[in-house]
Amino acid sequence: MEEEVHGIVIVGGGICGLATALALHRKGIPSLVLEKSETLRTAGGSIGVHVNGWRVLEQLGIAPELRETADIVTEFHDVWPQEQGDKRVVVPVRGELRWLKRKDLIETMAKNIPSGAIRFGCHIAEIHPANPENHGAVLTTVEGSIIRAKALIGCDGSNSVVAKYLGLSPPRSTSRMLLRGVTRYPHGHPFGPHFLRLRCKGLFVGRSPMTDNLVSFFVAFWHPGADSTKDARAMKAFVLEKLKDQCSDEIIEMVRDPDPESLIVLTRIWYRPPWQVMFSSFRRGTATVAGDAMHVMGSYIGQGGSAALEDALVLARSLSRAAAGGRELREEKIGAAMGAYVRERRLRVVRLSLESFAMGTLLATKSLLTKLACFAIVTLLGTNSLGHTEYDCGRL
Ligand SMILES: Cc1cc2nc3c(=O)[nH]c(=O)nc-3n(C[C@H](O)[C@H](O)[C@H](O)COP(=O)(O)OP(=O)(O)OC[C@H]3O[C@@H](n4cnc5c(N)ncnc54)[C@H](O)[C@@H]3O)c2cc1C
Missing domain, CATH: 3.50.50.60 (FAD/NAD(P)-binding domain)
Structure with missing residues (x-):
């Protein structure tokens, strides 16, 4: 040999x-x-790189x-939907944050x-x-x-x-489901340079702009068949059903229409x-x-x-x-x-x-x-x- x-x-x-x-x-x-x-x-799909990562990319000569x-993200918006109006906390990003492909x-x-x-x-x-x-x-x-x-x-x-x-x-691993994708907005997205963290009932939605036309998102949730399915389309349908009564149309449209090849579902978090x-x-x-x-x-x-x-x-x-x-x-x-x-x-x-x-x-x-x-x-x-x-x- x-x-x-x-x-x-x-x-x-x-x-x-x-x-x-x-x-x-x-x-x-x-x-x-x-x-x-x-x-x-x-x-x-995408990966968020904070200022500590950018310092390394700078040293590697590729920053x-x-x-x-990718565009810069300036704020995190933490939102808890409530009947009498959403509760919102804004956290400024420290240094540089961009969501890279x-x-x-x-x-x-x-x-x-x-x-x-x-x-x-x-x-x-x-x-x-x-x-x-x-x-x-x-x-x-x-x-x-x-x-x-x-x-x-x-x-x-x-x-x-x-x-x-x-x-x-x-x-070790936990059996939490995560749906991730990237959605394209041919005429530009309206979300500004803000990362949204939306805490709905039984769902946690993250949304970050990447460029004027691209937005990365994830939805973390629990599903009874957590270990048995990796079918991204079935999970998308399940998530959309849950989002229907809790979220705005812009969140639902983002999750409904991602680039098909970007859509992935993870059944375990290691x-x-x-x-x-x-x-x-x-x-x-x-x-x-x-x-x-x-x-x-x-x-x-x-x-x-x-x-x-x-x-x-x-x-x-x-x-x-x-x-x-x-x-x-x-x-x-x-x-x-x-x-x-x-x-x-x-x-x-x-x-x-x-x-x-x-x-x-x-x-x-x-x-x-x-x-x-x-x-x-x-x-x-x-x-x-x-x-x-x-x-x-x-x-x-
Ligand atoms: C859903 C999700 C979202 C995330 N979001 C972020 C984020 O926004 N920001 C962030 O900083 N991090 C994020 N992370 C974490 C980040 O993706 C990982 O920490 C990072 O990719 C780790 O890189 P790695 O090179 O160590 O491992 P990997 O990316 O897993 O690379 C390992 C490589 O080794 C190869 N390999 C494995 N075994 C063998 C073998 N026996 N022989 C030869 N090759 C082998 C594999 O094919 C693979 O190419 C996220 C992770 C997940 C799961």
Whole structure:
């Protein structure tokens, strides 16, 4: 069976894997990204990137190009429909927030990575240590090919084979339904630069402008067949029925007429509980994880993607410090650099996981005591005023 040997190998070519490869490339360090899909995975509609994510995109050199693709969002409007008139709270956005097309983000990162540094159709099935010191790893693809890596970075999402190799517990999930889509307004939408968070009975609707003509939305809800259906059209019909008596026509029209290919339904929200993020060992020799593989956190505070970008920058900076002086990266130095990366990221990702966990629990629980505890956490951490977006992970 064929066997290859490489330096830094990144498993997963999503937001985190591509950002890590690009950040390493900017520091003059080559890497190889192994992606199981046959092409770039550009599906998934839109992603909100807050100022902490934009700081990273700036360091990666792709912020100006991406700014051209999406408008700025200036306020969150939290609305509770009530018979005697809606209750509305306006929260100003801190710094820059734009809703990007995931496709634009992924494609812009990929085109700035040297050709040949992303290998598609390469599905890693198993990983073993290369030696008893865990210096290096041996990766086996589903076809049985062997790839030896001096350093291994797992950016392979919530169901990560690298996380399994590190001995991490599998992430947990809740059975909440989420319908997402992007709706086109050929003559322009009337919503201004505002993100709407509408709390209806049994439904939570989010709506964000992307450009003058495009609006991204999601509806979170509970459905009795939560685990059995992924039929987006059936779920759309179910949601529209629920929205009929509670929401304005403009919300109903937005959910009724999205671009068909943008409509997706999720039946499970994956998350790593904050205590796991706090105490797990995210390094084994010269292997580590980043992005959702490290700290998948659901979509409650919209920070999974930006946190993955931060991970990429900090990891690449740490590895480049270890390589400073142009000497070849030795295994002990790689291990130490990965250790420094994990230490630097730990408290940041614990905070984000805790905020997301508390927000998710607040929406789902019926227990008054649990509600109070979660409310205390989000108040203390300033979740609703978006305090977490102020974080600056520094220069590359
Ligand atoms: C509904 C929803 C809404 C969200 N909204 C936001 C938002 O507004 N803002 C925000 O910042 N975040 C948001 N997030 C979170 C964000 O999408 C994720 O945190 C982010 O995509 C994580 O990127 P990643 O690269 O770590 O993982 P992924 O995007 O999951 O990428 C993992 C990649 O690894 C590949 N892969 C997996 N296993 C293997 C293998 N064994 N071998 C080879 N390749 C493999 C996969 O094909 C994939 O390409 C949202 C998430 C959800 C579910």
